[in-house]
Amino acid sequence: MESAISLTDKILLLREIDIFSDLSVSELAAVASVTEAVSHPANKVVIREGDMGETMFLVVKGTVAVIKNLESANELELDQIDSGDYFGEMALFENQKRSASIRTLSASEFLVLHKAEFNEIVHEFPEIALNACRVLSDRIRRLHARFTSTD
Secondary structure, three states, X not given: OEOOOOHXXXXXXXXXXXXXXXXXXXXXXXXXXXXXXXXXXXXXXEEOOOOEOOEEEEEEEOEEEEEEXXXXXXXEEEEXXXXXXXXXXXXXXXXXXXXXXXXXXOOEEEEEXXXXXXXXXXXXXXXXXXXXXXXXXXXXXXXXXXXXXXX
8 A cells, every 4th residue: 555755755764775875865866756655564465476576675664574485384484674674676687586475574664666667767877776786796795605604
């Protein structure tokens, strides 16, 4: 369900999310202008594993669970994502099915960024995509280090 957040508030929210934190005000405004504010009650499936991805979600309020094998005997919670973080970002860069499901653990509010709008704004502001790639690359390096550490 859609909720109302002003453009200024969206910019302030985006500035606090690491994938956008290094952007200029004009770049933040471009992203903010194409995001959609939505809210979901607790225990709502927001993304379903296996569906095609076309959106990224920025968590404004609430907590969500990252789940493999949703609603099966093998259901496994991989992680929890809280306010100020994001999920679904790879959908902006690739045409792949979702690798996990996302279910709200509490009433949650999101800013949703669709792939088509993201592609439009990066033509005018390529630094948005470059910054996102830097942040995602760093995230992959940290994950890799966690699994290859010999500590």
